[in-house]
Amino acid sequence: MKISHSYLAFFLPSLVLADVFSPDSSMFPDWSTKSKFLPTHLTETKRISSVAVSPNSKNAVFALNAYNNTANKSGTNLRILSMADSTTNDLTPYSFGASDSGPFWIDDSNVGFVSVRGSPNSNLFSVSTTDGSVVQVTNYTNGISGVVYSSAAKRIAFTSSVFQGMTMDESAEEAEVIADHPSSGVVYDKLFVRHWDTWITKQRAQLFTVPVKISNGTLAVAGQPSNLVASYQGEWGLEPDFYTFSPDGNSVLFSAKIEGREESWQTEAGIFISPADGSAAPTRINSNFKGAASNPVYSNDGKYIAWLQMATPGYESDQNQVILYEIASKTQTRLIPDFIYSPSSLAFSEDSKSIFMTVPVEKDSPLYQYDLAKSTLTRLTADGVVSSYNQVSSDSLVITMSTFQFPDTIFTVSTSGDKKLKKLSTENDANLGSLYFSPTDNFWFNGAMNEKVQALVVYPYGFDPSKKYPVACIIHGGPQSSWQDGWSYRWNPNIYANQGFVGIIINFHGGDAYGQNFTNSIQHNWGTHPFEDIMTGMDVFLEKAAYTDSKNTVALGASYGGYMVNWINGQTDRFNALVCHDGVFSTISMSYSTEELWFVEHDLGKPYVESQRALVEKFNPERYVANWVTPTLIIQGELDYRIPVSEGLSTFTALQRRGIDSKLLYFPDENHWVLKRPNSLKWHSEVLKWIGKYTSTKTWSWEY
Ligand SMILES: *[C@@H]1O[C@H](CO)[C@@H](O)[C@H](O)[C@H]1NC(C)=O
Ligand SMILES: *[C@@H]1O[C@H](CO)[C@@H](O)[C@H](O)[C@H]1NC(C)=O
Ligand SMILES: *[C@@H]1O[C@H](CO)[C@@H](O)[C@H](O)[C@H]1NC(C)=O
Ligand SMILES: *[C@@H]1O[C@H](CO)[C@@H](O)[C@H](O)[C@H]1NC(C)=O
Ligand SMILES: *[C@@H]1O[C@H](CO)[C@@H](O)[C@H](O)[C@H]1NC(C)=O
16 A cells, blocks of 8 residues: 555635634734743753642642753752742752652641652651751661551551562662672563563562651651561462552552563452551452552542452553442442543542542543532543642642643642633743743544544744745654643654644544544554544645645654554655654564563454464564655664664664665663653754754754
């Protein structure tokens, strides 16, 4: 199949309503007041995380990470925000290399947090909001993370990686013994051998609680850690990920993947309740399901538990069903069974009468409130992606939210559904306030199977509708995720807009924000519906938007987006150049070298089963290498164990042997994502240089 590209002349009527094909000039700023948003601004953007509101709702605390390009140094400190007047101050001082994180309130004037600060590893500290004095609470050699505190339980809970059957101290010693062994050889007799960016060792993250007492206003450890999952009587171990104390402090509720021989191809996760002191084995309350489960929470009245449950075994992108569990009767009820979307997080309201949830819906991921008595769902936020929420009164919440125009920022929002935001944090106003962020526009078109598909559009810096601009088609990964109107540090559409490109993002079939059938449609269809959607979306856009230069287009993508770039290279020569970051070259080799087998086996089929072999081969980009003609930049991280380095090397070899202009940008110290900020600057420099070269566009490059 070779898609021939039509350059139909399309004349807009002279009088049309302003829309994405004919944007109104009032949407754009006075250009003399705006500078370009550059990769150097992106890496210096201050990152807010872990917002926690004090018990009296007067203050919020959060962690703030800041990076300095010139010094190449970053640090994370705690900041405190007064809810009354929105002033923010350092709670712990900022310094390069500081790593204060995961703050939580002990009481209204003491905050616990995890840091190293000269201790043997990550430990718990506390800081007084009155005088800033810091006290070290734990001093473990085996590091801890994710600390949760319950005054009712008089305990903290945390995770720490230990060898099976060993205490934290024994594990720290064992790790030293292994490090001192003269041979580095490691023997495996089961998968996983490695996961994400780490080779598997015999240590596993386990869930501990330890008794604490209040001493001089802060916490002091008052006993030995208990491993809550050591006595789990199932066939294999557990690796808890999300945990919380019951309101009465007697229990800990957690989700945990069921581990064992099948863990690399199964997704099954249990929802467990354990005595808070670990005096008995945890009991599972969702044994009726064999799919993934996540985000278990208690209602404040202690009567209910809710969590997100997938029904299909081995399918990580199945719909998250909202399950309500009545503790007394041990009965489960599926809430909002007619909802076609898949919530990504949930929490009970303080009065236990409703459930807040974030849900990817079309181009946004808003916050919803579900009223349990009335069975009604109210949308609380409009444009943007909500990443956290804390209730502060009966009718308001503190949320963190971002859009294409601003990174995660703290706001208050009402439960009335008026969707009005009050901005509280101003950390990035000075850095980003005078820069251009394009309005985010969108359009719908009839894509594959004649179903509606949404595309997002950003406009170039200095936009003049009478000119023609090059077009950057940015293709999302996943593939079961959708591109949303939220901030990204890796693929930020406004970077391309500020370099003179019209940016278009087509939310093709397989995405997770358009109903579960839309998501499911990509199974065994990696090369069909998404490709058709991208080609049709581009045709519609280039024909209707007179400000686009249809002969000057490039396509870029990572992960599944990189797969699609390689697939595109075998099917069409419509793009001037391509960028493939950590993309699949061969569906066969990737199926055997990747780590999360459930993903490829569900999506593509099992290449080692004769009857499924053809399915896996069908959409293999490698089969069409003989058609490749488009110049391509390959980017690959060595520590990418999802789409391993051999995929990037194979793509480069194919291009070089076919004599096609190509470059390989290799990062020895990056995983599936480029996380280090000097590497992000290098990444942007090479990507922009490449797409600039092939569209005759002068682009930014990193001067170092
Ligand atoms: C960044 O680091 C450079 C070099 O150390 C220093 O001169 C500059 O003041 C720093 N910038 C900020 C905003 O702290
Ligand atoms: C930047 O800092 C990191 C972390 O300290 C260091 O590993 C790296 O070598 C530095 N890079 C440059 C270009 O100075
Ligand atoms: C923490 O433990 C280390 C030994 O691992 C010890 O040298 C240090 O003094 C301890 N610190 C505190 C504050 O107890
Ligand atoms: C109690 O805390 C204060 C500061 O918060 C400190 O000055 C004092 O030494 C502490 N007392 C004890 C007994 O640790
Ligand atoms: C989703 O697909 C199923 C099975 O094909 C069908 O029964 C159902 O009506 C579809 N749902 C929607 C919302 O289109």
